[in-house]
Amino acid sequence: MLGMLQIYRDCCGLIERVRNRVSDWKNKFLSFAGRLQLVQSVLSSMHVYWATMSMLPDGVIKEIEQVLRNFLWSQGSLQKGKSKVAWDVVCLSKNEGGLGIRSLHDFNIALLSVGNGRSTSAWYDNWCDFSPLITSLSPGMITNAGFTLNACVGNIVSNEAWSWPNEWSNQFPNLAAPSLVNNVANKWVWSDVCGFTGNQPVHIDWESILAAIIPESKKKTIDIIVMKLILAATSYFIWQERNARLFRQEERPVHKLTEIIIATVHMKLISMKFKNNSKVLKHLETWKIPLGMLNLA
Structure with missing residues (x-):
């Protein structure tokens, strides 16, 4: 989008x-x-x-x-x-x-399935070339290393490095630790953007957000169009920000990201054509778009 x-x-x-x-x-x-x-x-x-x-x-x-x-x-x-x-x-x-x-x-x-590492089993799910790791590590080796059999990927990664014994690296050569998503910052951005529209977010994790939007995604109502634009812009700029922090050591505060997302959606709405009805007029007011700037049918 x-x-x-x-x-x-x-x-x-x-x-x-x-x-x-x-x-x-x-x-x-x-x-x-x-x-x-x-x-x-x-x-x-x-x-x-x-x-x-x-x-x-x-x-x-x-x-x-x-x-x-x-x-x-x-x-x-x-x-x-x-x-x-x-x-x-x-x-x-x-x-x-x-x-x-x-x-x-x-x-x-x-x-993409790993996410923040909290919903992916470290030993039983297929999340890397050597998965499932339980085929290479016995339950005894896992527990002796201080992990539980219920551990998720997030439990075996710390600061983008493995927190497991060094000798395990020989069993999994060239396997780099995943860079896990910081869901706290993501949720702040999502909450702030939704707050701008006057709606408190019902869902604040990506899986629930997508599960709520996908069944409605084919509808052409102004509410769904705006929500898809917000989701697309938020996902894109969080992804962009993540790369900037990892590879250029550049960081923007949450409020700045929120402003960029809102401005992007605002510009996209101005370029679109909508029917003239009460819901559209309400969104015009929310997004502070003068009536004359929008292409109304």
Whole structure:
């Protein structure tokens, strides 16, 4: 709704980081096994860009995979047209005849399911390449390390690092700790934006918000349109803010994010066409849009 071009532009930094990581001159002297290990390492460390907030555009995924594919098959020179095996086959597990490289699309979906880590089982759910971890760790090993069998992903991550024993890292090579969503800040932003509209949010977690909106999403009423715009803008700017804090050490206060979201929705409403009725007029008043600025049928 905010436009895939805008999201693609935000992901350009990710694409460039991948290209820079694999195009280092020292990597040109790696063997095929070394290049394969580097590709797996790059994919493992990149996940913090989209850990739970957004599905990457297909164009971004294709461009990243093209960089990695060219690096893998062209001896590190990033030349096109050297691939010996289809990328879909490369992404199969080694038992299935592939090289065990994760599919970015599938990995993205898996990370979106982790969220803040409080609803995903650390040992039994399928949230990473080695999942379920219970197949590699016995119940005794888990409890001896100080965890319970009911632990969630959030219980085994602290400050974007694993809080488990160091020797477990040998069992799960190249598995980077997920960057979990700070739901407290998210809820403040969502509550403030909803408060601007005069409605106190009934739901403040993403799962409940989506569950409430999706059944109504096809309706064309002004209430649903405004709510979808608010949800889209809030999701996008929280995702953008998260990347800024992680990679540029830049931080905006909650009230500033709220202002940006409200301004974005305001501008979008002005550009849309609505029927002239009491509900529309009420929203005009709420969003402080002069009657003459809106395109009314």
